[in-house]
Amino acid sequence: MTHDGYSPHPDPGAVVARDAIAWRAPQADGPLRAELTLPGSKSLTGRELVLAALADGTSTLVAPLHSQDSARMIDALRTLGVTIEESEHTGPYGPDLVVTPPASFRGGAEVDCGQAGTVMRFVAPLAGFARGDVRMTAHETALHRPMGEMIHALREVGVDVDDGGNWSLPFTVRGHGHVRGGEVHLDASRSSQFVSGLLLSAARFDVGLHLIHTGRRLPSIPHIDMTIECLAHRGVRVERPAPNEWVVAAGPLRAKDVAIEPDLSNAAPFLAAAMIAGGTVSVTGWPAHSTQPGAMLTEILHDAGARLHRRGGVLTLTGSGVRAFDVDLSAAGELAPTIVGLAALADGVSTITGIGHIRLHETDRIRALVDGINALGGDAQELPDGIRVTPRPLHGGVWRSHHDHRMATTGALIGLAVPDVVIDDIGVTAKTLPQFAQLWRQMLSEGATA
Template sequence: MTTRGYSPTSTSAPTEAPRGAYGAPTAQSPLSVTIPVPGSKSLTNRELILAALADGPGRVESPLHSQDAHRMGDALRALGVGVERVPGKSPFGDDLVITPRKTLTGGCTIDSGQAGTVMRFVAPLLGLADGEVHMTADENALHRPMGAMIKALRDLGVDIDDGGNWSLPFTVYGRGHIRGGELEIDASASSQFVSGLLLAAPRFDVGLHLKHTGKRLPSLPHIEMTVEALARRGVHVERPTSTEWIVPATTPRAKTISIEPDLSNAAPFLAAAMIAGGSVTIPGWPPHSTQPGAQLTDILSLLGGKVSRRGGAVTVSAGQTIHGVDLDLSAVSELTPTLVGLAAFADGPSSFTGIGHIRQHETDRIAGLVNGLRELGCGAEELPDGIRVIPQAMHGGTWKSHHDHRMATTGALIGLGVPGVTIDDIGTTAKTMPQFVWLWQKMLAGE
């Protein structure tokens, strides 16, 4: 059960995730534990971008230290921004001091790895750089949608050579500025296209008037998160309609920003109480948050969990049963893998819809979840824009992570109630939570 270098009795949070196959431990008794989780990836990477464009040095406290966040730091360093680690108060790693540059530097290559936020948030910055910048990604991430961003930047006058493929890799020939102005975009494939443009827009010559033209816009809370992050730095975005944003030309203020715990990464831990029994508490839960994970308290209640809040912490306790539900998850699609894992233990079928776009995440999450459940004996069907789960008795087997961190954590969640589940590569959790196995084992040990 213990994986390379990961002891449940260790007191210091690891900085790297274990690699390879992981035998998911089965819960032997009800849980009763408080588990802190590291900072939000979504907030960390937004604040790093804004700090890099600010009017002076700033500090990001309690940031997430993970593969995605490190890719963002490396991308900004390549563009000439200072990103320095300094001691902080978080048990999960140092704070970051960001020293911006008035003009970003080119002449570099940026590897976004598996990180969608790096692909979509850094791409607009490349037009602000003075010189040529080549952007690429891991081979198994080159399929992720970038066409809408490439078209948007071209419409803004940015010179991009993508070889005619409308995807990564591509090269941007930056001129040190982007004029900005009015722009239409179809961001149906990812709200990150909108967020990436909004984050860079204050540094455009005339700001940006952005309009989404598609029929749907997924993950709206993430756009609200971006707008709120801009407002904290003195950039006030006008909203003439629900799919239209006007960003003024200005310079974001340098600030010290503290990052909230990652509420979506808290999801498998809170859900664990509903499968194993007992209760799990997450401390530091913000009273208000734009993170999609903030909706977990309502969603887990619908599934039969008993949810309470006290002293800045959220506790989920097991109810008498897990209920089958029919939910539209279009606003909180990143919670889908955890909720599907819970639904496999429910008292009836569940349907999760509004999530067709998650076919284009790290993997096709809909196909991956359906196939994974079927291989363990649970009934599951693909819907045009979602998943239907038909609970049946499950057995052990290999749970495939498909290079996807949330697929891996869902395998661990299912393993709590199904002996003999092995996750083929637990190392994928390093993308957003390298401490996952360590925390999971401490949770089961009651520490």
């Protein structure tokens, strides 16, 4: 059982130890032949929940993700007075959600963001609309995540923020029922979520928003494109006078029923599994067009030697080993753990760059990946903005998750080819995919071929 009340499906490889769920990663017995349907996108679910809370009527989210991060967002919005109910319609991974905005957002409350960066960055601007104080806090493992730039930006648009001079969580938003808005200069080099968080609420600001990114680099641009596309579906136009500028006029957001795409980044370890074990893995519901960073998987995995094709909404990967590769993941840093895991099993030296910002995720993912691979006998080298991996014969051992869902799934991926790899806490996958262990074994048991 995790701290957030999620109990992952009982699994024969799981051993409960203290609060963690240690899990022996199963090896692949042979080439795979599996087809999977995955739950909805975490990124889209979070954005659509916020937009529905700001809309001019009731919206329904069809096939949303039900996970720890989603639960944190739902709890945060309910705390501010938003009504979120489960629909009678239930899909394979849970019910649709019906969201009704409040007449006015309420204060006098505390929002616990858990480990969810999206809740920290998306709800903080929303709290400015509340009437009364809203205290923003998080799990102790997430208090280090950058919030100083967001605090600065909120003050520039007229939000009263009391952070005790620490420029970090926890802090209190002293809501006055509205947010002035206006021009903001923001350095979003450490997280594109600062941009998305402000854009999501911008149309409800008194005078809209003119946001200017002042940093030298901007990571995860597809996530900003995703935010802009979600806003467009609700009638909000985001103008781009320059590459690092966004302008949103004040106005209403349309209530709308929205179908959530499958989480393409969560598909990464499953697709990569066929490259390590051989055979094919198919993912249903793969969109023809998507702003999700996971859409880049087709190009990235092709360059690493996979064959992919999409037909009738089903993406199929056929694999027979991993070819050494060099890749810049500045637009899709969330894919880095899976891609680094593949590099550890490639046929030559691979270099993954453009991922310096992932040091500031649930853990320092660069250091965690390097330490994890090297602890199993590999040769991973930390670079200023990435990782270089020289394949070596790997052996079993404990793979540390560091409270990070993507670290845990990378351990499972390596464990397909390396015996006796034990992930110290598979329960952390509940953050974005509570069914991970069950789906992983399903892929192996139902899809393995002799």
